[in-house]
Amino acid sequence: MTAPETPESSDQPAAPKRRILPDTRPLAIPAYRRIFVSGVATTIGSAVTAVAVQQQIFDLTGDSAWVGISSAVALVPLVVLGLFGGAIADTYDRRKVLLITSTGIAVTSIALWLCAFSSAESVWVVMGLLAAQQGFFAVNMPTRSATLPRIVPRELVASANALNMSVFAVGVIVGPVLAGVLLPITGLPWLYFLDALTLIGALYAVIRLPSIPPTGDREGRAKVSEGLAYLRLRPLLLMTFVVDIIAMVCGMPRALFPQMAEDTFGGPPGGGAALGLLNAALAIGSLLGGLTGGWIQRVHRQGLAILAAIVLWGIAVTAFGLTSILWLAVFFLAVGGWADLVSAVYRSTLLQVEATDEMRGRLQGVFTVVVAGGPRLADLAHGLVASWTSTTVSVVGGGILCILLTVVAGWWGRSLRDYDSRTAHHPS
Structure with missing residues (x-):
């Protein structure tokens, strides 16, 4: 067994007194640096591909309904295989799992490039390749987090999570912008080629990781049901999922952005600057949170920080729903994105340090399903409420409900509210 290249805790330098800048000490660890580099390439490349797939499907069909169907096609393997992907991460050497899934993601991107380059006319081939790629992502994501x-x-761990989520925010911003700039210059096929190149670079970083075999005395394959049973018996971990579902389902109004961009903020029909700013604002807030997150690793009452961040998220969404001034709307959404990053960093950290290693993959699989499914449920809920009432009622009502339910969850879930990383008993 090859030991992971991790310095012992006692050998770590004393934490510098950072007030604003992010804590970059995890990047001094070779294995983490490789994971980080592969994450940068994968995040930006996948964001470029997401834009390219939507454009290709629209070009083939001329119908936005098919673009919506493609989102459902992508969601199904992400949700279904997210749970099984976690079990795979707990059964096999995680380096090998990352190697196989990263290769699969790269191969499907190359196949999408060839499909576009040859001017294939079948939308089902494109969606089939998209579903296959999302299936590889569904196994790759929990494995990467469990590692x-x-x-x-x-x-x-908290500092490393903050760096990872900053990268994700950069990908969300840079990927679509890069795709929009390159599409009229290079054409659709070469967007896929760019993604394939970045993924090959990510694959090289994964190859250089140390072996990360499963721990414990497990015989046979890990079972998804064991992870769900483990979660039910640990209220602290269960509460991290409960409050995340509250935040996402009640307080994520992104499905209303097209209508609000036009009706509330005076944007042109079919999109425009207002729509682009609304979609980018959350990611901008998350990025700013990561770039000013040097304080994150110094907080010990991490459960209370999660609850406070979600309440702030609800306040920001409520304020967003009450304004008709675009720059104020962008500001409130950016505040919400900042709060969401703080909550996500601590929720991920709790899942990683408070679960035994042989269960981490499966819990990260559940995390993947919640993260993928929560915003989709929010799209449905906000869309229905807005159609029955108005966008203002939907957004403001969702924000207020998010605040109230989070307060109730904090009062009811003492294990989360009272959690202190200094006194917690961490499993091995």
Whole structure:
């Protein structure tokens, strides 16, 4: 067994007194640095591909309904295989799982490039390749997250998560912008080629990871049901999912952005600057949160921080729903994105440090399903409420409900509210 390249906690330098800048100490660890580099390439490349797939399907069909269907096609393997992907991560060497899934993602991108380059006319081929790629992502994501505590000392896990989520925010912003700039210059096929190149670079970083075999005395394959039973018996971990579902379902009004951009903020029909700013604002807030997150690793009452961040998210969404001034709307959404990053960093950290290693993959699989499914449920809920009432009622009502339910969850879930990383008993 090859030992992960992780310095012992006692050998770590004392934490510098950072007030604003992000804590970059995890990048000094070779194995984490490789995961980080592969994450940068995968995030930006996948964001470019997401734009390219939507454009290709619209070009083939001329119907936005097919673009919507493609989102459902992508969601199904992400949700279904997210749970099984976690079990795979707990059964096999995680480096090998990352290697196989990263290869699969790269191969499907190359296939999409060839499909576009040859001017294939079948929308079902494109959606089939998209579904296959999302299936590989569904296994790759929980494996990558479950790997983190094996290569980073416990006290740096929160800082490492903040760096990872900053990268994700950059991908959300840079990927679509890059695709929009390159599409009229290079054409659709070469967007896929760009994604394939970035993924090959990510694959090289994964190849250089140390072996990360499963721990414990497990015989046979890990079962998804074991992870769900484990979660039910640990209220602290269960509450992280409960409050995330509250935040996402009640307080994520992105499905209303097209209508609000036109009706509330005076944008042109079919999109425009207002729509672009609304869609980018959350990611901008998340990015700013990561770039000013040096304080994150110093907070010990992490459960209380999660609750406070989600309440702030609800306040920001409520304020967004009450304004008709575009720059104020962008500001409130950016505040919400900042709060969402803080909540996500601590929720991920709790899942990683408070679960035993042999269960981490499956819990990260559940995390993947919640993260993928919550916003889709929010799209449905906000869309229906807005159609029955108005966008203002839907957004403001959702924000207020988010605040109230989070307060109730904090009062009811003492394990989360009272959690202190200094006194918690961490499993091995």
